[in-house]
Amino acid sequence: MFQQPTSVSAALDLMAQPGARLLAGGTDFFPALGDQPIKTPVIDISRLADLRGITETEAHFRIGAGATWSEIVAHPLPRCFDGLKAAAREVGSIQIQNRGTIAGNLCNASPAADSVPPLLTLEAEVELTSRQGQRVLPLSAFVLGNRRTALQTSEMVTAVLVPKRMAGFTTTFTKLGARRYLVISIAMIAVAVSLENGRIAAINIAIGSCSAVAQRLPAAEAALLGCASPAGIAGRLDPIVLAPIAPIDDIRATASYRRDAAGTLLKRVVRDAFLLAQKEA
Template identity: 50%
Template sequence: MQGEVSAGAADYVRVDSLEAAIATLAKGPRTILAGGTDVFPRLQDRPLTGAILDISGIAALGTVAFDGDYWRIGAAASWRTLIDADVPPAFDGLKAAAREVGSVQIQNRATIIGNLCNASPAADGVPPLLTLDAEVEIAGAYGLRYLPLSAFILGNRKTALGDGEMVSALRIPAASTAGQSGFLKLGARSYLVISISMAALRLVVDETGIIRDVAVSIGACSEVAKRMDQLEDALRNTALATASARVTPDLFTGLSPIDDVRATAAYRLQASCEITRRLLCEQQSNFAKGVAA
């Protein structure tokens, strides 16, 4: 079923199935509305206009669930849905990022997928999702296709979505949900702030305290958040207890921060090093508590 109503000057369609959403998009481009926390602020005091596709009524897209091979985050799932979900500790970094998204009211409405499709360089969800090797599920008239998150976001406000397509879900491979994780965000205040830098970290540590696998991602310091391959190589197969000392500025050369009103490029690089060190120290503390228990 779908409904077409007049919302001021807007051509507004609300659907309750993915099939109906794809059929609607096949007729022409539309702004997709889920939580609305990006769409409505951009209006300021103007009325809603243009062609709108509301997917908030598609119940199947509003969940976070495990299917045996992947964890799936639906396109209409809110940050609050994620925060409340029973997921492995590897999602702790993503949950920490979720608690940094706007206010509690925003978290209750805003969707994880909307955060990605908005494609801001400072999108809180992207760094932790990169450490989880997230894949984007894209639906169109031809069926489904999948892209790594790193290939989906192409630049500032640019994605790989084609005509007649929408993101239906995120997929996180079960193999990428091992270990522990964390997230830190640096801004001018604690809430309702655009990041100066942010770091996400996922670690697999053996019983002797050696890092056997590691994923690190930095956001707000490039047009697109990046996995830090050189840093990961430097940390892998080393002792977690001394890992923070291995975090040096030369391992962050893949970043391309800018000078703006929030911080200089040089400060962003320095901050990225520091919050990564702090994340490692935090994970060392968590590991030590687990051993003691």
């Protein structure tokens, strides 16, 4: 059964049906079906105006759950969103970017989800709505594992929130794949950095495709505080800073290759972010 509610409230009512599933862009939903028929209710929320758009509140930049990657790229967001926009341009083809949504990418909870590392560096939060009300979770507490989230069966994601304190940060994102375009990543690194008097005053670093869940690298962040030169970055990033990752062997790369590549990418992306922050200062 295919249903298309006209409001978030109506969608939440329909979600009470046994086995009901939400459909936004469908770029993950339909490939996951394979040749299996749809046997449970499908609730198409792609046309809900309340889930679209990018707005501002007093404390946050608010990206509607149904915002597509193309909409995010085109929107005049502050420079701190440059890393997220770079990731958005890496999500499949232009056709996928025109349909795929930010909330769909998060709810799919793939270890290789392009949006998660840059959103982690932006200290993003996820707004969840049910008939009982709303709650907000840090993104790090929302994605729990490979294809697992903290989303309850009665809830839907209605927005991604980025705190305005991040507005002055410079951000970058790099994705390593077996080819340049239309590829699932072998490793991803995102960085958000803020300089003060030419030194790193604050830095957030996240890595994806190297564990079941993309994650921040607090040891690397701590090691880089106070760094005043791009030439000094590599010496501060001892391999121990990658201890939290748990790469696997799969058809795209071996675990050892992923770990080596992550170390190289980390130094390169932090250097690029530092140089860009210097230029923007």
